[in-house]
Structures are given as structure tokens and as C-alpha cells.
Amino acid sequence: MNESIRKRIFVIGGGISGLAALHYLKLRYQKCPEVEIVLLEKRSVPGGVIGTEMISDARFETGSNGFLNTQPLTFQLIEELGLKDQLIEAFPDNKVRFLCVKNKLYPLPANPLGLLSFPLLSAADKLALLKESFVKSKGRENETVHEFVSRRLSPGWAKMLADPMISGIYAGDAREIVLRDAFPTLAELEAEHGSLLKGLMAARKKGGGGKSLYSLSEGMGSIIHALYQKYQAHIRLNQDVDDIRKEANGQYLIRTDEQLYTADQVFLTVPAYAASDMLRAMDTRISDLLDQIQYAPVALVGLVCAKEEFVNLPAGFGYLKPSAEKSPVMGVLFEDQIFENRAATRQCLLRIMIGGMHNLQILKYSKEELIAAARKEVIQVLGFKGEPFHIFFQAWSNAIPQYDLYRHRIRPQIAEGLVQHPNFHITANYWNGVCVNDCLRSAHQTVADSQWILN
Ligand SMILES: Cc1cc2nc3c(=O)[nH]c(=O)nc-3n(C[C@H](O)[C@H](O)[C@H](O)COP(=O)(O)OP(=O)(O)OC[C@H]3O[C@@H](n4cnc5c(N)ncnc54)[C@H](O)[C@@H]3O)c2cc1C
Structure with a gap:
């Protein structure tokens, strides 16, 4: 045992959330040799759902294929990893997207007003677009995306446009996904401008060129590879964590199938169902709640x-x-x-x-x-x-x-329960957003907010 180490931080899970937490922790404690940081990952490879496979010249993404230029932290991480030269922007044609109905493809108009001539919307739906700015009603705090779009526009819009969009982002059901949790900016646009259409137009004006999609020339797996290369000495693969307990002195005991580790601080980044299994003995209530996330x-x-x-x-x-x-x-x-x-x-x-x-x-x-x-x-x-x-x-x-009605109800209860467990943090894609950008933002914020709470 290294006697100079007085604090041990464990990150559990080696997807982008865990690797990003490790990166931000290493930056935060770079001048603190007494703090040891270790990441435990179950699989023999890091990255979680993100990875790039290659056959001949073809590159296939096992998860995310890119990220939007809406989060400076992502670009900063790429620079810190020395990958700036590999950054690529999507071709301009990527803005052309289609809907497929009865095996026929329909190009989606580039701007909201173009939808007035979109053949898959009825005359009543198009009229609803013209009247949208005058809709005064307000949604419930847990309003679903389907309800929101039906209220502001029409059920036809919800069925034809919101429904496939939710499939594309969440693989979800628009009737279950909660607008404020999944698309907080849309809820804010409505609150600020009293109209979705006006809000989108204003955002477009303010944002100049709009959003662009980016990736790395050799695929998203490059980010994982670079993080692994940089922090290999701190990453232990093939470590299936099956139990976490809190000791009377406030430390956490982490058990894998091979070893027992003692942690002063824990960052839990595994999926909710895996977290639920690990926490069963430590906190049955939190474990039961996590188990309900779909x-x-x-x-x-x-x-x-x-x-x-x-x-x-x-x-x-x-x-x-x-x-x-x-x-x-x-x-x-x-x-x-x-x-x-x-x-x-x-x-x-x-x-x-x-x-x-x-x-x-x-x-x-x-x-x-x-x-x-x-x-x-x-x-x-x-x-x-x-x-x-x-x-x-x-x-x-x-x-x-799924950022659905269950999660909407459960998340505050989990957050409340976590107050009982000082030095124990959750940062994962079910917590603060699913996109790669969200995972990085969440890891960054969680590390920045974490304080040593002395027992
Ligand atoms: C098909 C698909 C397409 C996507 N497309 C996009 C996209 O285009 N753009 C975008 O921004 N986002 C996209 N996403 C979302 C984004 O990629 C993910 O939300 C994000 O990568 C999740 O990272 P994570 O680290 O939170 O979770 P995961 O990647 O799930 O990582 C969790 C890690 O925990 C480990 N683990 C689990 N159990 C244990 C245990 N008992 N002990 C130790 N370790 C354990 C796992 O092995 C895994 O490595 C997509 C996701 C998928 C699945």
C-alpha cells in the first residue's frame, strides 16, 4: 500500500460518463499526489455503448455517431486529448432528412414555415401552424412531448413529426417522454416567447449558422481510445462491481468478483439497472427506485x-x-x-x-x-x-x-435519498441527459460540485 495516498476516489463504469468523470477528476486533483483515482469497468474494453468497428474501409459506430456543436466542453475535451486534427464536420447534405411513410421518402423542409407545403400534414395541421403563435394554454409540469405538440399544434403533428423524432433520439414513445426533462430548451422557448414557432425563429436568428454535427475522422471510438491511452494506469477492466456498502466511518466498500476496494468518494456512472443491483444492501429504497428506470x-x-x-x-x-x-x-x-x-x-x-x-x-x-x-x-x-x-x-x-413519466417522478426521490450518502455521486446518461454532450457536461459539473464531506 502506498502510504502517501490518503484519499481514494473510485469511478464505477467506463463508458463516456465514467471516462469523462475520471478525466475531470484527474484535472481537479493534478497537484494532489495524496489523492488516488481509480476507474472500475466490467467489460474487457472501455467505452460502454460508444465504439467504432472497422471492416475494410467501412467504419461502423456501435452507439453515437456524432455530437452537436452546442457544448464547448466536448470540443475542449477533444483538444485536451490531442484529437483536434481528427475533428470533422458533417457534410452539408446531412441537413436533408426524410420521413418514410408507406415505403416512400418525403424530404423534411429545412425551416418550420416550409412545413406549410409538407404533403404528410393535413390542411388542418397546416392551419394549426399558422395559429400556433396565438395558443395561450400552458402545459403541465410533466407534460409529454405528444401532449405538448398536440396542444401547441395538433395531434397530426404529434403523430407525424414528434413521434419519429422521439424514436430517433430516445428510441422512445412520444406519449411517455416528458418534454421538460428531454427537451428543456423547447419548454424554455415556449415560456420565453409564448410560442414555439416564434421561439425557434428567434433562436435561429440568434444562433447565426445554427447547429452542426461533428465526429472524428476515425469515428467516435477515437475519443474512448484516447481517454483509455491517457489514463490506462488508473483504469481496471474486467471488474464487475456487484456490491457497494457504506462503512460506519463513512467510507464505501466496493466489491467486485475479484476484489474489495475501500473508497472515500464514489462516482457511479453505470446504467440505472446495474446501479440498482449494486446498491441493494446499501440503500434498498434508492435501489428500488433505480430499478424502475426503463x-x-x-x-x-x-x-x-x-x-x-x-x-x-x-x-x-x-x-x-x-x-x-x-x-x-x-x-x-x-x-x-x-x-x-x-x-x-x-x-x-x-x-x-x-x-x-x-x-x-x-x-x-x-x-x-x-x-x-x-x-x-x-x-x-x-x-x-x-x-x-x-x-x-x-x-x-x-x-x-427513457426520460419518461416514471423517471420524472423517480429522479427527485433518488436525488433526495442520495443526500444521506455523503461523497457518493451519480453521473450517467439517465441522470442529466442522454447525449454525449450531456454526459460530458454532467461529469464535469458533478466533479466540480463534489466536496469532501468529512465524517
Ligand atoms: C444506438 C445508440 C445511438 C446513439 N446515438 C447518439 C448520437 O448520435 N449522439 C449522442 O450524443 N448520443 C447518442 N447516443 C447516446 C450516448 O451515446 C449514450 O447515452 C452515452 O454514450 C452513454 O454513456 P454512459 O457512460 O452514461 O453509459 P454506458 O455507455 O452505458 O456506459 C456504462 C458503463 O458501465 C459499465 N458497467 C455496467 N455494469 C457494471 C458493473 N457492474 N461494474 C462495472 N462496470 C459496469 C458498462 O460495461 C459500461 O461500460 C446513442 C446511444 C445509443 C445506444
Whole structure:
């Protein structure tokens, strides 16, 4: 045992939340040799859902394929990791997005007023857009996205536009996702401008060029790889934490299948269901609450194909499908048209997203059935008439936490319960937002706010 170490901080979980917490802790305590920081990760590789796989020239993302330029911390981290040269902005065509209805693709207008001529909205829905600025009603604090859009616009808008958007971001159900938790800025726009349309226009004016999507030339896995390289000495892989207990002296005992660790401070970044298992003995109530946070299953199939073998592969980001289509496929991303370096010349990489809360039955599908569903999709919608060169596959049974009505009720109760456990923190994608940007912001803030509470 190193006698000079007087405080031990443990980060549990090595996804982007955990790796970011480790990074910010190392920065905070860089001049404190008496503080030891260790990250424990269950798997043999770090990164959680984020990772980039390669076959020939094709790069397939197992989770996030990029991030928006709305969070300076993300760019700062990339710079601190020496990855600035690898930063790439999405092609301009990525702004073209489609909706798929009855196997036909409809380009979404670039600005809200363009929706007045969108063929999938009825005349009454279009009239609702013109009247939106005059809607005076206020939503409940736990109003869902479906309720919000129906109230401000019309149920047609909720069904045709909000529903697929929620599938695309949360793999979720717009009737369950709480607006204020999932899209706080939309709620703020309504509060500030009294109208969504006016608010969006004002935000557009203020933001100049608007939001852009970014990634790394070799994929999002580069961020994980760089974090791992930098902090390898502090990361212990293959450490399946199964129990955390609090000692009478205020320290925490962390048990893995191999070892027992003593921590003075803990940052818990694992998914809610895993956290629930670990905390059963320490705090049954928090454990029970965490257990109620729901996750959507998502399977991703990557098809590398020859471009010339498609009848209809338009330029753009990809498409989403409303749940009324009753398809297990939520949408398809045209990865090679979003970022450079994703497929060889004359080849394309399509990432087919299957599952979500509308399709829980996919949990019972085999890998072969999921790949077959993906292939059927690209034949029916994009007119693919060849054989893929390569197929990538990734299934997450608990992919994305749901910012739903359950979570809305539970989160404050968990936060209240945590007050009983000094020096114990949660920062994870079910806590302060699911996006990579949110995970970094949350890790940064949680580390900055953490104080040593002496027992
Ligand atoms: C398919 C998909 C597409 C996405 N696309 C985007 C996107 O385009 N843009 C965007 O911003 N975000 C996207 N996201 C969301 C974002 O990538 C995730 O929310 C984020 O990466 C989650 O990071 P995390 O560290 O909180 O959780 P995870 O990545 O789930 O990491 C948790 C870690 O904890 C470990 N762990 C679990 N149990 C234990 C245990 N008992 N002991 C020790 N360790 C344990 C796990 O092995 C894992 O490494 C996407 C997510 C998915 C699934």
C-alpha cells in the first residue's frame, strides 16, 4: 500500500460518463499526489455503448455517431486529448432528412414555415401552424412531448413529426417522454416567447449558422481510445462491481468478483439497472427506485453496399419512420453521406436502427432475424438489389434510458435519498441527459460540485 495516498476516489463504469468523470477528476486533483483515482469497468474494453468497428474501409459506430456543436466542453475535451486534427464536420447534405411513410421518402423542409407545403400534414395541421403563435394554454409540469405538440399544434403533428423524432433520439414513445426533462430548451422557448414557432425563429436568428454535427475522422471510438491511452494506469477492466456498502466511518466498500476496494468518494456512472443491483444492501429504497428506470432496446445493422445497386438512395442524413408504420425499423442513417471516411469510394454504409419502445418484441429476435429485417427494409424503401459486401451488427437490450413519466417522478426521490450518502455521486446518461454532450457536461459539473464531506 502506498502510504502517501490518503484519499481514494473510485469511478464505477467506463463508458463516456465514467471516462469523462475520471478525466475531470484527474484535472481537479493534478497537484494532489495524496489523492488516488481509480476507474472500475466490467467489460474487457472501455467505452460502454460508444465504439467504432472497422471492416475494410467501412467504419461502423456501435452507439453515437456524432455530437452537436452546442457544448464547448466536448470540443475542449477533444483538444485536451490531442484529437483536434481528427475533428470533422458533417457534410452539408446531412441537413436533408426524410420521413418514410408507406415505403416512400418525403424530404423534411429545412425551416418550420416550409412545413406549410409538407404533403404528410393535413390542411388542418397546416392551419394549426399558422395559429400556433396565438395558443395561450400552458402545459403541465410533466407534460409529454405528444401532449405538448398536440396542444401547441395538433395531434397530426404529434403523430407525424414528434413521434419519429422521439424514436430517433430516445428510441422512445412520444406519449411517455416528458418534454421538460428531454427537451428543456423547447419548454424554455415556449415560456420565453409564448410560442414555439416564434421561439425557434428567434433562436435561429440568434444562433447565426445554427447547429452542426461533428465526429472524428476515425469515428467516435477515437475519443474512448484516447481517454483509455491517457489514463490506462488508473483504469481496471474486467471488474464487475456487484456490491457497494457504506462503512460506519463513512467510507464505501466496493466489491467486485475479484476484489474489495475501500473508497472515500464514489462516482457511479453505470446504467440505472446495474446501479440498482449494486446498491441493494446499501440503500434498498434508492435501489428500488433505480430499478424502475426503463431502457429501450436497440439493434443496429450496418450494411456496406455498392452505391450503384440502389434504385433510390437520395442525398441526405437518412430517414425516420413514424410508429404508425408498425415497422420494427425506426429509421436508417446514410452514414457515408453524413461523415467522410465511413466507406470506400462507390460504396455506402447504411446503419439500420431497429427496436425502440414501440418494438419491444425485438428482444426476442435472433441476430439473423434482425439482419433479415434490415435487409428487407433497404430493399423495400431504397430499392437495393444486390448483396452487401459486409454486415455489421450490434444489439443493446438496454440501449437508451427513457426520460419518461416514471423517471420524472423517480429522479427527485433518488436525488433526495442520495443526500444521506455523503461523497457518493451519480453521473450517467439517465441522470442529466442522454447525449454525449450531456454526459460530458454532467461529469464535469458533478466533479466540480463534489466536496469532501468529512465524517
Ligand atoms: C444506438 C445508440 C445511438 C446513439 N446515438 C447518439 C448520437 O448520435 N449522439 C449522442 O450524443 N448520443 C447518442 N447516443 C447516446 C450516448 O451515446 C449514450 O447515452 C452515452 O454514450 C452513454 O454513456 P454512459 O457512460 O452514461 O453509459 P454506458 O455507455 O452505458 O456506459 C456504462 C458503463 O458501465 C459499465 N458497467 C455496467 N455494469 C457494471 C458493473 N457492474 N461494474 C462495472 N462496470 C459496469 C458498462 O460495461 C459500461 O461500460 C446513442 C446511444 C445509443 C445506444
